[in-house]
Amino acid sequence: MRLRLQLGLLFAIASVLVSCQREDRILRQPPPANDILNTIQISGLNPGATSIPTPPSSNMYQESAYAVSEGQKLFEQYNCVGCHAHGGGGIGPPLMDRDWIYGSEPGNIFATIMQGRPNGMPSFRNRIPEYQGWELAAYVRSLAGLLPKGVSPNRPDQMNVKPSESSTSEQKPTGITGVPEQHK
Amino acid sequence: MVSSNETSHLAACKCWPAIPALCLVLLGGFAGERSAFAQKPLILQPTIERNYQPHPYQGQLEGDDGQWVRPAKDYASTRYSSLDQLNASNVKTLKLAFTFSTGMTHGHEAAPLVVNNTMYIVTPFPNNLYALDLTKPGAPMKWVYEPLPTPASQGVACCDVVNRGASYDDGKIYYNTLDNQTVAVDAVTGREVWKTRVGDINKGESMTMAPLVVKGKVLVGNSGGEFGVRGWLTALDGKTGKIVWRAYTAGPDKDVLIGPRFKPFYPQDRGQDLGVKTWPPDSWKIGGGTVWGWISYDPQLNLIYYGTANPGPWDAEARPGDNKFTSGIFARDPDTGEAVWFYQFSPHDLYDYDAVNENILLDLPINGQNRKVLVHPDRNGYVYVMDRTTGEVLSANVFAPITTSRGVDLKTGQLQYVEEKRPITGKVVQGLCPASPGAKDWQPSAFSPRTGLLYIPHNHLCMDEEDLTPNYIAGTPYVGANVRMYDGPGGYGGEFTAWDPIEGKVVWTNQDHFPVWSGALVTAGDIVFYGTLDGWFKAVDAHSGTLLWQFKTGSGIIGQPTTYKGPDGKQYVAILSGVGGWAGAIVAGGLDARDESAALGFANAMKDLPHYTNKGGMLYVFALP
Numbered sequence: 001m002r003l004r005l006q007l008g009l010l011f012a013i014a015s016v017l018v019s020c021q022r023e024d025r026i027l028r029q030p031p032p033a034n035d036i037l038n039t040i041q042i043s044g045l046n047p048g049a050t051s052i053p054t055p056p057s058s059n060m061y062q063e064s065a066y067a068v069s070e071g072q073k074l075f076e077q078y079n080c081v082g083c084h085a086h087g088g089g090g091i092g093p094p095l096m097d098r099d100w101i102y103g104s105e106p107g108n109i110f111a112t113i114m115q116g117r118p119n120g121m122p123s124f125r126n127r128i129p130e131y132q133g134w135e136l137a138a139y140v141r142s143l144a145g146l147l148p149k150g151v152s153p154n155r156p157d158q159m160n161v162k163p164s165e166s167s168t169s170e171q172k173p174t175g176i177t178g179v180p181e182q183h184k
Numbered sequence: 185m186v187s188s189n190e191t192s193h194l195a196a197c198k199c200w201p202a203i204p205a206l207c208l209v210l211l212g213g214f215a216g217e218r219s220a221f222a223q224k225p226l227i228l229q230p231t232i233e234r235n236y237q238p239h240p241y242q243g244q245l246e247g248d249d250g251q252w253v254r255p256a257k258d259y260a261s262t263r264y265s266s267l268d269q270l271n272a273s274n275v276k277t278l279k280l281a282f283t284f285s286t287g288m289t290h291g292h293e294a295a296p297l298v299v300n301n302t303m304y305i306v307t308p309f310p311n312n313l314y315a316l317d318l319t320k321p322g323a324p325m326k327w328v329y330e331p332l333p334t335p336a337s338q339g340v341a342c343c344d345v346v347n348r349g350a351s352y353d354d355g356k357i358y359y360n361t362l363d364n365q366t367v368a369v370d371a372v373t374g375r376e377v378w379k380t381r382v383g384d385i386n387k388g389e390s391m392t393m394a395p396l397v398v399k400g401k402v403l404v405g406n407s408g409g410e411f412g413v414r415g416w417l418t419a420l421d422g423k424t425g426k427i428v429w430r431a432y433t434a435g436p437d438k439d440v441l442i443g444p445r446f447k448p449f450y451p452q453d454r455g456q457d458l459g460v461k462t463w464p465p466d467s468w469k470i471g472g473g474t475v476w477g478w479i480s481y482d483p484q485l486n487l488i489y490y491g492t493a494n495p496g497p498w499d500a501e502a503r504p505g506d507n508k509f510t511s512g513i514f515a516r517d518p519d520t521g522e523a524v525w526f527y528q529f530s531p532h533d534l535y536d537y538d539a540v541n542e543n544i545l546l547d548l549p550i551n552g553q554n555r556k557v558l559v560h561p562d563r564n565g566y567v568y569v570m571d572r573t574t575g576e577v578l579s580a581n582v583f584a585p586i587t588t589s590r591g592v593d594l595k596t597g598q599l600q601y602v603e604e605k606r607p608i609t610g611k612v613v614q615g616l617c618p619a620s621p622g623a624k625d626w627q628p629s630a631f632s633p634r635t636g637l638l639y640i641p642h643n644h645l646c647m648d649e650e651d652l653t654p655n656y657i658a659g660t661p662y663v664g665a666n667v668r669m670y671d672g673p674g675g676y677g678g679e680f681t682a683w684d685p686i687e688g689k690v691v692w693t694n695q696d697h698f699p700v701w702s703g704a705l706v707t708a709g710d711i712v713f714y715g716t717l718d719g720w721f722k723a724v725d726a727h728s729g730t731l732l733w734q735f736k737t738g739s740g741i742i743g744q745p746t747t748y749k750g751p752d753g754k755q756y757v758a759i760l761s762g763v764g765g766w767a768g769a770i771v772a773g774g775l776d777a778r779d780e781s782a783a784l785g786f787a788n789a790m791k792d793l794p795h796y797t798n799k800g801g802m803l804y805v806f807a808l809p
């Protein structure tokens with residue numbers, strides 16, 4: 001009985017702690033370390049390579065519901081929505097499917113936003129501050145179900161046009177992922 | 185007089201009549217609610233002409249040499265061919281003569297041209313121009329001209345990277361590239377004669393329309409109404425490529441080329457600098473009104489006619505005022521560009537109702553009087569018949585379901601908007617018909633002098649819309665709306681309609697599961713050709729609409745059929761297949777329709793298109809065996 005109580009208490013405390021972190025606002029905005037950018041590649045072919053630098057599996061923006069929700073707002077404000085709609089695409093490709101032309105890692109998405117891409121993706125460097133680029137990258141990943149459900153937005157503030165990000169099942173991306181596929 | 189016919193409510197909402205009654209009972213005491221609910225949901229439907237009598241055209245058409253030198257065939261934009269080898273009895277034996285792959289996977293909207301036994305095809309981005317030799321078996325390629333537009337221009341093309349084709353004049357093929365260059369190519373050698381940059385992708389501009397060449401001037405306009413572009417029509421010297429004049433759609437009179445000759449028929453279009461005064465300060469500079477559709481020309485009156493696109497952004501609360509001179513039609517002098525009259529189909533447009541659709545120039549008996557008219561099937565759902573000398577609206581009749589307006593007041597020329605259907609920022613307004621691609625988008629109609637009928641490929645779509653406050657960033661979309669489209673009443677997305685322009689009624693109509701996004705062609709053999717988004721190329725009887733022949737092409741059809749007399753004396757029919765455009769973007773762009781707002785809401789109405797067709801551009805040319 002006592003053990004059960006202790007366990008329950010422990011669980012409650014853990015839940016509170018976890019949700020604390022989920023709701024953490026990132027007040028100082030240190031961009032993820034440069035070594036993430038150094039691991040970005042948009043080809044899966046590495047001639048002669050025996051070991052490939054692996055990007056960190058996450059960064060603080062990817063674990064923060066606050067950052068993702070900021071990214072959601074920015075997605076509207078910077079008119080990303082005008083081309084990619086709410087993930088289904090239009091002028092630009094869809095972002096909610098499993099196909100990632102230039103990679104699905106946060107660093108790849110960040111680089112795509114900042115550098116632009118040849119077939120119409122504008123370069124937003126000097127327009128979007130770096131920390132907002134990371135927030136956008138986090139939100140874009142949530143569209144495709146690449147973030148834990150806990151940090152993905154639950155419902156839109158606007159006309160409901162698609163299943164919510166948090167209900168989008170987690171997907172395994174195809175194409176370039178930033179991590180080349182290893183031999184099975 | 186309000187020209188409309190109120191009939192039943194949305195067929196899909198059979199429960200509707202009960203709701204107002206119930207609300208009246210529940211809210212008996214609240215006068216406000218009563219008036220809001222007491223009104224029957226209004227839907228205008230076209231009138232069917234029950235006892236149609238064929239009335240062949242009494243006017244004159246341009247001579248026909250069996251070639252096809254501009255997309256609309258003639259300056260009057262009839263898309264009628266006097267070739268009559270193909271007719272209702274032999275068309276069923278029509279066979280494939282030759283094909284040609286463009287190697288491209290975006291929407292193919294261009295009309296194949298035929299000049300001096302050579303066929304010319306413009307592809308979607310990267311806008312290659314192919315010349316095919318019709319004198320040799322299988323029509324081998326003579327040459328290809330590659331303008332190499334910047335790939336970045338694909339990022340400012342609102343609705344797939346299409347091109348609507350070229351025009352031939354004086355030994356040259358003229359067309360526009362997506363990255364805003366007008367090019368002149370030697371029709372014999374394929375060498376570039378000149379190339380002029382007329383717009384800037386970093387302002388959101390692109391070019392997709394087919395030029396019209398009038399008296400040695402190449403008339404071109406820009407696209408980008410969803411990017412806060414400032415619309416214009418520009419005349420270039422056909423010999424040198426130098427800009428002769430440019431007429432902006434909005435702005436001060438001097439920019440719009442409004443001067444002493446400007447005499448609009450209706451008082452609301454008269455006044456100084458209306459292109460500035462009917463906008464919030466400076467909004468006209470990013471207010472759209474692009475010129476991406478069709479131009480017609482009357483050599484006797486020496487006037488060109490063209491429509492202007494929607495005002496931007498879609499969120500209408502951001503731009504109080506009539507937003508002149510968007511969503512309307514200009515008559516201009518092609519020599520100087522001077523405006524002669526203007527009429528606004530959709531003042532202060534609320535629904536993306538561009539007015540860029542084709543204007544067919546005819547001489548028709550209207551109310552017992554022979555009038556020089558233009559016939560214009562507009563996105564807002566009405567076919568307008570206007571006096572083309574003065575700009576007076578003679579009739580405006582419903583050709584597809586309408587809930588957004590109650591008719592056109594023929595005294596004042598004003599469209600009667602339905603207040604309850606006005607999109608509001610932050611509120612979802614439902615049941616808006618036509619949807620934003622309109623009752624009819626760019627897909628051009630054809631007119632037969634033999635039947636006197638206009639053959640209109642069109643949409644049958646409605647939508648829900650929620651407006652949002654947009655943020656202008658040059659070179660990115662400037663829309664401010666969430667949209668979800670769906671099939672209109674009856675649950676189908678498109679129609680191909682034979683329309684009596686004198687009576688203003690439907691003679692026959694063929695329903696289609698999808699919007700009919702291809703152009704139309706009608707011939708002296710009384711056959712009408714058109715294509716469907718699922719890839720069927722069809723020949724139907726011009727009198728009845730009965731299907732006479734069809735061929736399943738490799739991809740959905742959004743091109744413009746043309747016909748010509750080959751060097752062997754046979755009549756050929758050509759069509760580009762290759763799905764895309766706004767309607768087919770779901771396939772061409774691989775969109776994900778779980779998001780109903782994809783492709784500005786069009787993807788929702790086209791959810792099942794990927795099950796019917798795949799992308800891939802191919803020319804198909806047919807003849808009798």
